[in-house]
Amino acid sequence: MSEVKLEPGKMTKGEQTKAVILETALELFRERGYEETTMRAIAERANVALGNAYYYFRSKEHLIQAFYSRTHEERLAASLELLEREPDLQKRLLGILHKMLETIEPYHKFAGVLFRTAADPESPLNPFSADSEPTRRQSIAMFAQVLEGANVKLPKDLKEELPYLLWLYHMGITLFWIHDASPERRRTYRLTERTVDIVVKLIKLGSNPLMRPLRKAALRLVAELREADA
Amino acid sequence: MSEVKLEPGKMTKGEQTKAVILETALELFRERGYEETTMRAIAERANVALGNAYYYFRSKEHLIQAFYSRTHEERLAASLELLEREPDLQKRLLGILHKMLETIEPYHKFAGVLFRTAADPESPLNPFSADSEPTRRQSIAMFAQVLEGANVKLPKDLKEELPYLLWLYHMGITLFWIHDASPERRRTYRLTERTVDIVVKLIKLGSNPLMRPLRKAALRLVAELREADA
DNA sequence: GTCTATAACCGGATAGAC
């Protein structure tokens, strides 16, 4: 599923070891969940000493961070093709969200821990933190691309803020997914389909010149909240 | 601040011990934060054995749950008077939210941990969990009261779902508060004032007979999502 | 700079005696 090539030719020994440890950890996380996976077990299956695991990953949580950027990249890659091919906004958005859900599905079992640490304002894993700024920026940029290539015209003010709002929206979907215990995550898919429809309608409605005053007011509120991210 | 009388006359020895442990724990949490407070330190200052602390509280997290229901009750009490006196919906809602923010303010320092555990779907602290059902129900009931005594007429379908929606809204405010590092939590207060205004306008708009189809559609979506709480 | 092995520390949690 999430196989990653460990090309020994292109990697130093250290990079290889690090990669092996990460793969092993994710494997165990998927098998048993996060809490149930001990650092000792990871080291053992990866055939390294416990101390060595800590040499490459400062803590168990840092393994999660590595996981984050990995799935994030997978997701970007998986989305590219769609973005080049599909012009319809609604289909673009829905497609992106589906790709995302597919990418993270294997990890649903330990999603709770992910989110738990992510929700802590002190944690570097917090998606609003300075630490995750690069990933966040990339992610928001992707939503900008979703809009960019679509067959819609947006007023400038909305166009600027919308990628961020869509990113927030996708975080909301993710939050729902985490709590979704339905078979095959049906509820999440249903929610996604319904809300994408609403979101697209709202975007079109909000672009209407008549809505300018309301739109301005709403965007000002959003801008204000955004400041609080720090 | 959060002094609670420990009336020995009215309590069995066990209840007393339990109360002492809880008070000591909250004291230490406020002093040093959650992570920095060890169960051993709590037991020591409370003059009980470590094992005894675990006799009364199944885990360190369960101390948080006790804290929850405590502030929850304080909040209910603080809100009662307002609800009996004020007829204007907007003022009622704003007042309730202000009371809430006041009650939790002393604990802002370890609010992160609160939310972190609360966000874990597995955790009993999760506000959507079965474990927190009693508190949740009470809280939703309070929002029903906010509507009940107000000078507005609502269509039946909306009246039924709205308390839950307001509860969700207040959770959103809380989430923002957790991440709010501004002096005196100014941002949170500003956000609250602005959004309360919007919420009340939306409620009035949504009650308009012309909005019936849209309202029905929205409420159906909400009802569907609500099922997923389990 | 990469890695092993081993021991130890710390704190949450549990068992079982009294």
Add this chain to the structure above:
DNA sequence: GTCTATCCGGTTATAGAC
């Protein structure tokens, strides 16, 4: 109900090998 002893696992420290 209360205690002591113990386990368990994240984390650290050390000392040394390639």
